[in-house]
Amino acid sequence: xxxxxxxxxxxxxxxxxxxxxxxxxxxxxxxxxxxxxxxxxxxxxxxxxxxxxxxxxxxxxxxxxxxxxxxxxxxxxxxxxxxxxxxxxxxxxxxxxxxxxxxxxxxxxxxxxxxxxxxxxxxxxxxxxxxxxxxxxxxxxxxxxxxxxxxxxxxxxxxxxxxxxxxxxxxxxxxxxxxxxxxxxxxxxxxxxxxxxxxxxxxxxxxxxxxxxxxxxxxxxxxxxxxxxxxxxxxxxxxxxxxxxxxxxxxxxxxxxxxxxxxxxxxxxxxxxxxxxxxxxxxxxxxxxxxxxxxxxxxxxxxxxxxxxxxxxxxxxxx
Numbered sequence: 383x384x385x386x387x388x389x390x391x392x393x394x395x396x397x398x399x400x401x402x403x404x405x406x407x408x409x410x411x412x413x414x415x416x417x418x419x420x421x422x423x424x425x426x427x428x429x430x431x432x433x434x435x436x437x438x439x440x441x442x443x444x445x446x447x448x449x450x451x452x453x454x455x456x457x458x459x460x461x462x463x464x465x466x467x468x469x470x471x472x473x474x475x476x477x478x479x480x481x482x483x484x485x486x487x488x489x490x491x492x493x494x495x496x497x498x499x500x501x502x503x504x505x506x507x508x509x510x511x512x513x514x515x516x517x518x519x520x521x522x523x524x525x526x527x528x529x530x531x532x533x534x535x536x537x538x539x540x541x542x543x544x545x546x547x548x549x550x551x552x553x554x555x556x557x558x559x560x561x562x563x564x565x566x567x568x569x570x571x572x573x574x575x576x577x578x579x580x581x582x583x584x585x586x587x588x589x590x591x592x593x594x595x596x597x598x599x600x601x602x603x604x605x606x607x608x609x610x611x612x613x614x615x616x617x618x619x620x621x622x623x624x625x626x627x628x629x630x631x632x633x634x635x636x637x638x639x640x641x642x643x644x645x646x647x648x649x650x651x652x653x654x655x656x657x658x659x660x661x662x663x664x665x666x667x668x669x670x671x672x673x674x675x676x677x678x679x680x681x682x683x684x685x686x687x688x689x690x691x692x693x694x695x696x697x698x699x700x701x
Contacts, residue, residue, distance in 0.1 A: 383443055383453060385497025401450060403669050408454035409461070410662035417462045417651025429463025430518050432456040433511045440504055458658075465654030469643050474534055476599065479643075480591025480636035484584045487632075491580035495573065535644040537599040537637070539696050544645040547694045551641045552660040554634075554690035558607075559664025561683040562631060564676055565618045575621055582625045586632030591640075599637045600695035604688055606633035611684035615677040631684070634691065641694055 384401045420428050435456030442449040468482040538547050570576045586606070594602045610631035617623030643653040673679045 385494050405450050405454045409457040410658040412458040413462055413658040414652055414655030416458055417655035420462055420651040421649040429460045430515050432459030433515045437508055437511050440508055462651050466650045469650035476591035476594045476636045476640045479639050481588050483635055484587035487580045487583035534647055535640040538641050538644050538694055547645050548642050550690045550694045551638045554687045555638050555657055555660035556664040557683045557687040559661045561680050563665055563668040565680055569621050578621050578625045579628055582628035583632045586629035587635045590633035591636035594637050603634040603637045603691045606630045607684055607688045611681045615681035
């Protein structure tokens with residue numbers, strides 16, 4: 383939506399950036415509120431409602447402000463719907479949440495390419511969203527099992543207070559969000575290279591929960607971020623090193639999510655919303671300034687995120 387305005391010459395790149403910031407504030411900032419409401423009123427079909435808002439937003443594309451508000455709110459709603467289900471039915475495993483959050487990385491870059499090419503008919507995304515609504519009611523309308531109303535993940539340090547765990551996990555997410563946005567990647571000169579960051583993020587997020595379940599959240603979280611700090615700070619100018627490094631960088635996504643969810647086991651929607659709010663807090667500063675000595679700054683911030691995980695996670699399993 384936003385990049386189609388730019389590619390058609392309607393708006394400048396500065397206006398596009400402002401639109402993206404406005405969109406992110408609504409889409410990620412509203413999720414804690416929507417999540418808490420859904421925790422309280424568990425029968426709300428929030429994901430389907432989000433799809434409907436997206437469809438309506440598409441038909442208001444000629445009125446940018448209204449379109450952004452509708453689409454961003456729709457994004458927040460279906461994010462919360464999927465996030466709640468990924469936590470509520472996790473059975474103590476992180477793999478489900480990792481797979482859920484991974485798909486967004488591909489969606490963002492594919493949407494950007496579609497907007498820049500300006501060739502896709504509006505009926506294509508409308509059709510996809512209608513299919514999503516149908517699938518939602520076919521597969522996701524079952525009654526909620528009372529045993530699934532609590533979200534339990536035995537991965538955090540039992541000696542810490544729940545406020546401390548939520549705070550440190552949120553700080554880790556904020557740091558990761560900011561650090562991951564500051565590395566310059568001028569080598570994205572072709573469509574394939576443009577996809578590299580998204581592919582790396584997708585692989586890291588999708589595999590992170592599985593690896594953490596199998597080998598222990600603490601071991602995997604610390605190892606992956608440490609490797610990412612080394613690879614990305616030293617080799618971010620090489621597309622292939624960046625691809626591997628950004629995969630490692632995103633492995634801990636499900637770990638921090640499930641750490642917060644473990645402390646809010648009756649409020650999976652609020653827990654998921656806190657993580658998206660933390661992502662927003664880390665992303666907003668990147669719109670206004672770039673730090674000096676970017677590789678050094680990235681490495682230091684990533685190591686600080688490692689320290690946060692070291693404090694909140696209990697000892698890993700033996701391989």
